[in-house]
Every structure is written in C-alpha cells, then in structure tokens.
Amino acid sequence: xxxxxxxxxxxxxxxxxxxxxxxxxxxxxxxxxxxxxxxxxxxxxxxxxxxxxxxxxxxxxxxxxxxxxxxxxxxxxxxxxxxxxxxxxxxxxxxxxxxxxxxxxxxxxxxxxxxxxxxxxxxxxxxxxxxxxxxxxxxxxxxxxxx
Numbered sequence: 001x002x003x004x005x006x007x008x009x010x011x012x013x014x015x016x017x018x019x020x021x022x023x024x025x026x027x028x029x030x031x032x033x034x035x036x037x038x039x040x041x042x043x044x045x046x047x048x049x050x051x052x053x054x055x056x057x058x059x060x061x062x063x064x065x066x067x068x069x070x071x072x073x074x075x076x077x078x079x080x081x082x083x084x085x086x087x088x089x090x091x092x093x094x095x096x097x098x099x100x101x102x103x104x105x106x107x108x109x110x111x112x113x114x115x116x117x118x119x120x121x122x123x124x125x126x127x128x129x130x131x132x133x134x135x136x137x138x139x140x141x142x143x144x145x146x147x
Contacts, residue, residue: 067094
C-alpha cells in the first residue's frame with residue numbers, strides 16, 4: 001500500500017498546537033488581569049476619592065458682622081449661586097462665619113442676610129452684569145485664609 005507523502009511534519013503540528021494553547025492561556029490570563037485592575041480602580045475611586053487629582057484645596061473662612069440678622073448664608077461661584085446658599089454660624093459677638101475648601105482662583109460671592117443680598121463690606125467689589133455689586137475673593141497658595 002502506497003501512502004501519500006506527508007506534507008506537514010508531526011513536529012510542526014505540535015508546535016502550532018502549543019502556540020494556539022499558549023495564546024489562549026495568555027489571552028485568558030490577560031482578561032483576568034484586566035478585570036482585576038478595573039475592579040481595583042473602581043473600588044479605590046468609589047471609596048478613596050483622589051483629592052490630589054483635583055489640585056490643592058485651601059480653607060477660606062468667610063465672616064460677616066451682622067448682629068441684628070436672624071439668618072445668614074453665603075452664595076457664590078463655589079455653589080453656582082444656589083439658593084438658599086451655604087448656612088453660616090453666628091458667634092456670640094454677632095459675627096457670622098463659614099469655612100469652605102476651595103481651589104486656587106477667583107470667586108464672586110454675596111451674603112444673604114434675612115433673604116436680602118449683601119456684598120462683603122471688607123472685600124473688593126465687582127459690577128454684576130445683572131445691575132448690582134458682588135464681592136470678589138482671590139484664593140492663593142496659603143492653606144488657610146480669613147476674609
């Protein structure tokens with residue numbers, strides 16, 4: 001009986017099969033590694049926010065002397081001018097204060113005193129495009145400021 005000549009040597013077939021199985025195994029390992037890395041990143045993003053990616057934050061204390069006021073809050077660029085504003089706390093001396101963490105930059109703001117908008121008398125004033133005046137604060141590189 002006459003056999004046809006073998007065109008593909010057995011050793012070559014073994015090498016091809018080895019490569020196929022190694023490729024599948026490495027692809028599976030890569031998928032597992034990718035899934036693990038993604039899960040880890042998601043976990044740390046949800047439970048340990050990356051404050052360092054946002055840049056340094058600085059504590060700014062806003063103060064207004066208004067001993068007759070019943071309620072004072074702070075409105076500005078830092079809260080998108082959202083009403084009713086950020087509530088302020090009254091001290092025994094009649095000052096109202098609140099401390100915020102802000103990124104360096106310039107912010108426009110006003111105090112809401114018993115429902116009326118009041119600019120900060122100790123701050124630089126800007127003309128508001130809506131016809132009034134707003135206060136301006138510059139947050140620089142120091143860690144804590146009082147205005």
